[in-house]
Ligand code: OGA
């Protein structure tokens with residue numbers, strides 16, 4: 001249960017089955033009274049669909065999903081995507097990905113395997129049709145650290161001075177997976193991976209296709225601004241990221257066992273906070289719903 005301070009109960013969205021508590025800001029809601037493992041009725045599903053659009057990040061507590069039920073829930077939102085990094089795919093269900101710091105014997109490796117998740121990003125912004133929703137569960141939760149942070153990119157946009165947002169109109173950012181791996185000090189992309197994920201450009205300010213909200217579309221995969229000098233584009237992106245990740249735009253998810261966390265990549269950025277990868281066990285399983293071309 002969320003503490004009552006600063007939270008509001010959204011009675012109009014409850015029908016006795018699903019209870020939704022949300023931050024008063026409208027960013028992040030906790031959904032209760034629903035079992036994602038069982039048969040989810042069409043009405044419950046539609047409420048969840050409406051809630052993710054409205055709140056951008058959803059938290060489901062006390063869920064007992066396994067990979068099959070995780071997959072089944074996720075694919076109701078649309079076709080799922082694989083990951084460019086084939087090593088993270090699950091053999092039995094290749095559309096689910098797993099990453100964590102455990103070896104085959106369940107011992108900690110001392111390394112967080114996806115360094116790119118430690119920096120602010122939005123999923124797969126380096127492809128022409130970036131990820132829509134990501135649905136994560138964490139069978140092993142770190143006791144300290146390993147939180148997932150979210151930034152509300154619609155509120156960050158609204159908070160820009162009018163003169164500042166006017167200057168951003170019409171700009172396009174180049175998103176480049178190879179470059180983002182260099183920036184986050186990841187294993188360099190292989191030739192195959194680079195061929196599968198060449199650079200793309202997207203509007204710097206995109207419009208959410210379901211709410212018409214304008215959002216700042218940046219993150220670590222964004223490399224520079226199209227047709228600008230590289231350094232000037234990097235500086236603008238860094239400035240926008242600093243703006244968008246101020247405390248008042250952020251939700252910090254402290255994981256509990258059996259949480260399911262879901263977010264809309266079109267209007268949020270996220271990252272994982274550092275944890276001791278030798279002392280803590282942290283594993284996530286993820287399913288990602290394919291998105292459309294940003295505009
Ligand atoms: C992701 C991701 C965050 C986390 O799955 O896309 O960035 O908390 N994960 O592991």
Ligand code: MN
Nearest residue numbers: 117121122123
């Ligand atoms: Mn991510």
